[in-house]
Amino acid sequence: xxxxxxxxxxxxxxxxxxxxxxxxxxxxxxxxxxxxxxxxxxxxxxxxxxxxxxxxxxxxxxxxxxxxxxxxxxxxxxxxxxxxxxxxxxxxxxxxxxxxxxxxxxxxxxxxxxxxxxxxxxxxxxxxxxxxxxxxxxxxxxxxxxxxxxxxxxxxxxxxxxxxxxxxxxxxxxxxxxxxxxxxxxxxxxxxxxxxxxxxxxxxxxxxxxxxxxxxxxxxxxxxxxxxxxxxxxxxxxxxxxxxxxxxxxxxxxxxxxxxxxxxxxxxxxxxxxxxxxxxxxxxxxxxxxxxxxxxxxxxxxxxxxxxxxxxxxxxxxxxxxxxxxxxxxxxxxxxxxxxxxxxxxxxxxxxxxxxxxxxxxxxxxxxxxxxxxxxxxxxxxxxxxxxxxxxxxxxxxxxxxxxxxxxxxxxxxxxxxxxxxxxxxxxxxxxxxxxxxxxxxxxxxxxxxxxxxxxxxxxxxxxxxxxxxxxxxxxxxxxxxxxxxxxxxxxxxxxxxxxxxxxxxxxxx
Amino acid sequence: xxxxxxxxxxxxxxxxxxxxxxxxxxxxxxxxxxxxxxxxxxxxxxxxxxxxxxxxxxxxxxxxxxxxxxxxxxxxxxxxxxxxxxxxxxxxxxxxxxxxxxxxxxxxxxxxxxxxxxxxxxxxxxxxxxxxxxxxxxxxxxxxxxxxxxxxxxxxxxxxxxxxxxxxxxxxxxxxxxxxxxxxx
Ligand code: SF4
Ligand code: SF4
Ligand code: SF4
Numbered sequence: 001x002x003x004x005x006x007x008x009x010x011x012x013x014x015x016x017x018x019x020x021x022x023x024x025x026x027x028x029x030x031x032x033x034x035x036x037x038x039x040x041x042x043x044x045x046x047x048x049x050x051x052x053x054x055x056x057x058x059x060x061x062x063x064x065x066x067x068x069x070x071x072x073x074x075x076x077x078x079x080x081x082x083x084x085x086x087x088x089x090x091x092x093x094x095x096x097x098x099x100x101x102x103x104x105x106x107x108x109x110x111x112x113x114x115x116x117x118x119x120x121x122x123x124x125x126x127x128x129x130x131x132x133x134x135x136x137x138x139x140x141x142x143x144x145x146x147x148x149x150x151x152x153x154x155x156x157x158x159x160x161x162x163x164x165x166x167x168x169x170x171x172x173x174x175x176x177x178x179x180x181x182x183x184x185x186x187x188x189x190x191x192x193x194x195x196x197x198x199x200x201x202x203x204x205x206x207x208x209x210x211x212x213x214x215x216x217x218x219x220x221x222x223x224x225x226x227x228x229x230x231x232x233x234x235x236x237x238x239x240x241x242x243x244x245x246x247x248x249x250x251x252x253x254x255x256x257x258x259x260x261x262x263x264x265x266x267x268x269x270x271x272x273x274x275x276x277x278x279x280x281x282x283x284x285x286x287x288x289x290x291x292x293x294x295x296x297x298x299x300x301x302x303x304x305x306x307x308x309x310x311x312x313x314x315x316x317x318x319x320x321x322x323x324x325x326x327x328x329x330x331x332x333x334x335x336x337x338x339x340x341x342x343x344x345x346x347x348x349x350x351x352x353x354x355x356x357x358x359x360x361x362x363x364x365x366x367x368x369x370x371x372x373x374x375x376x377x378x379x380x381x382x383x384x385x386x387x388x389x390x391x392x393x394x395x396x397x398x399x400x401x402x403x404x405x406x407x408x409x410x411x412x413x414x415x416x417x418x419x420x421x422x423x424x425x426x427x428x429x430x431x432x433x434x435x436x437x438x439x440x441x442x443x444x445x446x447x448x449x450x451x452x453x454x455x456x457x458x459x460x461x462x463x464x465x466x467x468x469x470x471x472x473x474x475x476x477x478x479x480x481x482x483x484x485x486x487x488x489x490x491x492x493x494x495x496x497x498x499x500x501x502x503x504x505x506x507x508x509x510x
Numbered sequence: 511x512x513x514x515x516x517x518x519x520x521x522x523x524x525x526x527x528x529x530x531x532x533x534x535x536x537x538x539x540x541x542x543x544x545x546x547x548x549x550x551x552x553x554x555x556x557x558x559x560x561x562x563x564x565x566x567x568x569x570x571x572x573x574x575x576x577x578x579x580x581x582x583x584x585x586x587x588x589x590x591x592x593x594x595x596x597x598x599x600x601x602x603x604x605x606x607x608x609x610x611x612x613x614x615x616x617x618x619x620x621x622x623x624x625x626x627x628x629x630x631x632x633x634x635x636x637x638x639x640x641x642x643x644x645x646x647x648x649x650x651x652x653x654x655x656x657x658x659x660x661x662x663x664x665x666x667x668x669x670x671x672x673x674x675x676x677x678x679x680x681x682x683x684x685x686x687x688x689x690x691x692x693x694x695x
Contacts, residue, residue, distance in 0.1 A: 054677070108680040442685040449681025457552070464553035464654045467635040468563060 011320055017218075017243055020265040022258045024396045025250040026429045030224060031186045033355045035308040040192050043305075043332055048097070049117040049323030051077065051088055052104045054309035055362040056152040057159045058084030063115055069096045074299050077115050078462070080147065086160045086363075087150045091301040091321035093139075094119040105326075105345050109355030110371040117323065128297025139166075139211045142294070148213075149293035150300045153256070155179060155190075155283030155347060158364040161290070165211040172213025174278035177263055178205050178287055180221040180228060181247065181254035184347030187367040190284050194221065194228035194315045198235035201284050202242065204291030212280055218263050219284070224250045251349065252427040256281045258396050270423050278435035305361055308332045311340040311370030318387055326368055327357035335370050342376060344369040349428045382455045383436040391430035391440060397423050401430035407438050408447035413454060416447050424448075543572045550591045554583040555634035556656035558608045563634060571596075581653075582608035614670040616652040616660065620645050622667035629659035629668060 042162070054060035061078030071077060071090040078088035094117045101111040126399065134142060146160035167173050178201070182190040194201060201219075209217055219236070221229045223246045236242045252258055257268045260279050268274050274281060285303065292298040301322060308315035313334035324347075327337050335408075343354040346367055369375075391401035399420055407416035424444050431440045547568035554564070559580040570576035571592070578592040579601050587602070593600040603610060607679040618629070618638075625643040630636075637653040640646030648659075648668075660668045673679075 094665075104677070106677050106680075107682070108675075108677060110675065110677050110680060112677050113611055167611050183575065439685045442682070445682035446684045452685075461551075461553040463652070464555065465548070465564070467637070467652060468553065468555050471636050 017263075018244055018264050018265070019245070019247060022253070022261045022396055022427060023398050024315050025252065025258075026394055026396045026432050027249070028185050028251060028432060031308070032188050032191070032224060035186070035188045035306050035315040035317060036191060038314060040196065040304060040317045040319055043046070043318040043320040043329055044230055045092055045119045045121070045123070045321060046324045046328045047118070047121060049091055049094070049321065050102050050104075050325065050358075050360040051111050051115045051117065051323040052102075052360065052362055053088055053115065054076045054104070054192075054390065055158060055322070055364065056086040057157065058082065058086065061085060061088045061114065062115075063099055065096050065099075065115065067096050067099060070094075070120075071117060073097060074126040074128060074297070074301055074340060076150075077117075080160075084160060084163065086152050087148060088115070088322075089150050089299040089301050090117055091323050091444055091502075092117070093122050094118045105354060105355045105359045105365060107352040114360075114372055125298075128299070130297045131294050132495065134207055134294050137208060139213070139337060142207070142211050146290055146293055149289070151286060151289045151293060152300075152363050153283055154285035154289060154303060154363065154366070156350070156364055156366055158267070164275075164282065167212050168275060169276065170213075170275075172215065173275065173280055174215055175264055175280075176205070176214035176217045176305050177216065177249055177259060177279065177281045178210055178219040178284055178341065179259055179281050180219055180225070180232070180284040181253055182223060182225070183251045183254040184351075184367075185251075186308050186369055187306050187307075187347050189306045189317050189366050191225045191228050193285055193288060193304050194225070195231050196217065197288055198228075200291045201232065201287045201478040202235050202239060203295065204287030204289070205242065207290050207294050208282060208287060210252075214280070215241075219244045220247055220259060220263055221245070222247050222253065224249045226286065252396055252429065255396065255425050255427060257425070268303050270420070274487040300363065303361075303363065303365070303417075305365055306367040307335075307370070308367065308417070309340075309369040310372040310375045311335045320365075322362060323360045325358050326354065329361070329368060330357065330370050333370075337370075339372060340370040341373050342371045344371060349432070350426065380437040384439055385434075385436055385438060388435060390433045390435060394429040394433045396427060396429060397425060399424055401440050405438060405443050408443040411450070413447065413451050419453065421447055421451075424472075514545045527691065538644055540556050541569070541572060544568045546595055547571050547592065550584070550588060550595065551581060552583045552588065552654075554654040554656045556583060556654070556658060560607065575602075577602045577604065580607045582610055583613070585610045612672060614655045615650050616655070616657075616668050617650075617671045618646050618648055619667040619669070622665055624665055626664060628662040628664065632658045632662045634658060 053063060059082040063077065063083045064079050065077045072093045073090055075089050075090045077090050096115060097118045098116040104112045104114065131137060143162040143165050146165060147160065152158045153161060153162045180190055180194050190506040205217055219232055221232065229246050236244045247253060247262060253262060254272060255415060259281060260266060260268055260274055264279060266277050268277060279399050289300050301317055303321045305316050306317050307329045312330055316333060320328060326343065330340065332338050337459045343353045343357055345354050345365055346352060350370065372414045385402055385405065389404060395401055403419050404416055404421055407419065407437065421444060426441050426445060428441045434440060551564040551568055559567040561570055567576060568626055578596065578598060579589050581588055582603060584669050589603065590600050622632060623645050625640060625645060627640065629641055629646060630638045630640060633651055634656060635654055637649045637661060638646055655670065657670060660670065
């Protein structure tokens with residue numbers, strides 16, 4: 001199967017299931033084989049685990065332990081605060097030694113609140129109740145269990161999974177897609193997971209299917225992962241209603257809207273959600289986490305992380321307890337942290353550079369690229385846009401990147417929205433193909449942020465205007481009341497004088 | 511005595527009603543141009559423009575009494591927006607009105623506060639909470655950073671501090687200007 005089948009613009013048939021193509025996309029060098037040669041092993045527990053309370057989309061968790069507390073592996077240490085939130089669990093047994101601000105994985109390099117645990121080395125787990133037969137559970141009870149296990153989308157977004165396991169008003173959804181595409185270069189953690197746990201992934205998929213009452217299940221895997229495909233294909237052979245599909249490799253096929261288009265031919269409406277057209281996507285690693293939560297009562301405390309790049313001599317995947325500093329992983333993979341030129345969390349397309357190697361692995365960490373000088377393309381000079389249109393050809397959302405760039409660059413925030421800035425998935429295809437080396441996607445990220453800031457300033461100004469007006473009204477009212485009292489007093493004074501002209505002392509004493 | 515209290519009470523109610531009625535009856539219809547200008551102004555209510563607040567300045571711009579480059583908190587973006595709205599040429603901020611500064615918020619060094627309420631009286635948006643002889647606190651969310659509470663404080667316990675950046679408020683900066691110099695246009 002040729003890699004650029006979609007690029008001939010033809011929709012292809014694979015097995016019995018038809019696949020649709022999506023617009024654009026690119027074929028960057030894969031760099032995946034480097035990290036799939038060695039078996040996955042557990043990462044060593046660090047001296048201290050740093051567990052951020054905010055490892056997901058939504059409100060941060062709220063700490064429910066105190067410094068000095070002894071905790072067990074799997075014990076909840078941070079509670080979900082709101083509807084859109086996820087709890088955090090201790091990833092090994094030990095003592096809480098601090099709750100405070102530490103550097104966390106974020107492009108800003110800023111600190112955030114973390115719970116620090118000193119492992120006791122025993123890795124003792126909390127006994128969790130097991131569900132037994134989940135089919136006996138009401139879907140809502142099942143969702144609560146998944147929420148309490150701290151499960152969030154492990155493909156990188158970190159959206160609390162229990163919300164995406166709710167069919168809402170529907171009796172059930174049409175198609176549940178398990179995303180095993182892993183289209184970004186360098187990243188292989190889902191590949192290894194699919195090779196090793198195909199049956200467990202399918203078991204997790206069944207749980208999700210039950211919660212969503214999905215009619216059909218599809219597992220989609222890119223054809224650069226034949227071992228993973230074979231493993232899942234074999235595991236699903238005797239399973240009814242599960243299609244395991246091999247898709248031609250093209251970036252960014254793993255994007256939710258792109259994958260939905262490929263599998264179902266349907267377009268998710270702009271500003272709409274997949275569930276509105278009866279489709280839900282989950283990552284394969286999320287399915288495994290769901291299985292473990294339901295089957296073994298095990299909350300989410302670790303994940304597979306790819307550690308790769310020229311900065312490590314043994315690139316591989318590690319099973320990492322959350323909270324383990326990135327630096328420890330580099331050392332364990334034969335790297336010298338001091339020699340690493342740039343540290344990236346995530347892939348080269350959508351990941352971001354870390355400011356420090358002390359930041360911990362969190363739920364959404366799928367890959368660490370320890371890049372040396374040799375891995376980094378030297379910065380090329382940025383040149384004027386020549387209106388070649390290559391960016392528009394590559395954009396999977398069919399935007400007009402050169403127009404977006406023009407308006408983002410000149411700070412025309414209204415216009416840039418008219419060109420659907422907020423549909424941009426920040427995949428970076430446009431930047432990748434731009435012959436003028438314009439950092440297009442950086443401009444879009446900037447513009448999105450600038451719009452957010454402007455809107456917030458507007459809201460604050462509206463509040464300030466209102467408060468100021470209320471204050472002016474109040475002052476005017478007080479003044480008028482004072483005035484009225486004065487006039488009244490004057491009047492009664494005059495009256496008193498009229499009636500009793502000879503008792504001036506009495507008036508004075510009033 | 512009782513009669514005086516009662517009649518005072520009744521009178522204040524009557525006057526209150528009268529005032530309320532007058533406010534509705536004689537309400538000046540808002541000038542739409544002033545509203546539009548006011549919507550652009552940052553509502554810091556600091557008075558640096560030379561007017562006692564944003565709306566009076568907006569009124570002065572609308573009547574032609576004031577120029578469009580007198581509001582430092584609005585900065586260049588504000589002047590551009592005003593120029594755009596009024597179809598005039600943008601011009602640099604008038605230095606007589608001050609300079610563009612990073613937005614700050616007031617912070618009261620609480621142990622030193624003597625509870626004099628002077629800052630409360632100065633605050634244009636009632637963002638300071640306190641009562642006579644009690645410790646005062648700035649409601650950071652409501653503070654516009656206008657600076658007006660700093661001078662009246664007799665014990666100098668109010669300072670303007672930069673707003674701390676957090677992960678929630680952080681947004682991607684624009685790509686480095688140096689790298690894009692001459693890239694377009
Ligand atoms: S690819 Fe680059 S040079 Fe070509 S049109 Fe797009 S922005 Fe301009
Ligand atoms: S980054 Fe945005 S504009 Fe560029 S190709 Fe991807 S979706 Fe299109
Ligand atoms: S200078 Fe201050 S008071 Fe005048 S318009 Fe600007 S923010 Fe409002």
